[in-house]
Amino acid sequence: MAEALRVEDLHVRFGTPAGPVKALNGVNFVLEEGEIYCLVGESGAGKSTLALAIMGLLPVSATVPSGRVIFDGMDLLRISQEKLRTIRGNKVSMIFQDAQSALNPVQLVGPQLEEVILAHTNVGSRVANGMALDMLREMGLPDPKRIMGQYPFSLSGGMCQRVMLAIALVLRPRVLIADEPTSGLDVTLQAEILERLKALCREQGSSILLITHDMGIVASMAQKVGVIYAGTVVETSKVIPLFKEPQHPYTWSLLKTLPRLDDVDRRLEPLRGVPPDMIDLPEECPFLPRCHKALSRCRVERRPPLEEVASEHMVACYNPMLPGT
């Protein structure tokens, strides 16, 4: 398979009065064409930061000391803002974690959607209007004409989510970054939106980086999974080996707390211990204080690199779980 997006050794810092927050500390992963890659990890692990960094939408307080984001032979971190704008929303688009606040509150829904079409294509406003209506209808919104004439605040959370999905998908992007696209939605709506995302991959060969807390969603959507902890990917593999034989103690702990996948409540439970302080990150493995498999080596050496332990299965750990444990 060809690569759609490659992230290499990505570091991101946020400047804060208490010191720099080391949000991403060398993230590596590859998204293949037509694939759904799920990124999981607890709150604060750096998932949204990664999504924003790929899109070139980090806040001004952020710096990127090193790393590359390769799309279509270009490093998105090093191309001009102008070039990036031609790619963003067109070839690479994003659904934000909080739909309601990601939409422009003072602009009607219709113009927000039409603006994306007009900015990236040569069609006129009448065609753009038709495309916008079709897309809203395709996203399951009844009476799209009425919705086009409304402000985001007058729509429900689920409707905003669909509008954002319409904006993200209207130009049939090659890569879609979906940050918790269904959190806060009821189960039926969630299933429907996920089905639409799957169809996008199937019908257009698009790739999706899907960020979620929900292992049930991972099981039903992903071909590949990446587990992120304290701003690094600590394990990545195809979905079945990851569920059957997790090798990083963190992944293992995450999955151990999970009820059966066919249970209704599949949210992850919090692990024992607390995530590390992202301002004062240790040199050694950041999972060490919570790890039940730690060796003396883990206390003295720098954080372990991500290494292949089986075909397409990479783990960053000096003492991984043995298969079958």
Ligand SMILES: Nc1ncnc2c1ncn2[C@@H]1O[C@H](COP(=O)(O)OP(=O)(O)OP(=O)(O)O)[C@@H](O)[C@H]1O
């Ligand atoms: N603008 C910011 N300024 C300072 N620190 C930030 C900023 N945005 C994020 N952070 C910090 O960076 C780290 C990663 O945050 P991020 O939002 O990427 O986590 P996340 O994995 O998306 O969490 P969640 O699951 O809660 O959405 C956290 O420690 C967070 O507090």
Ligand SMILES: [Mg+2]
């Ligand atoms: Mg987030």
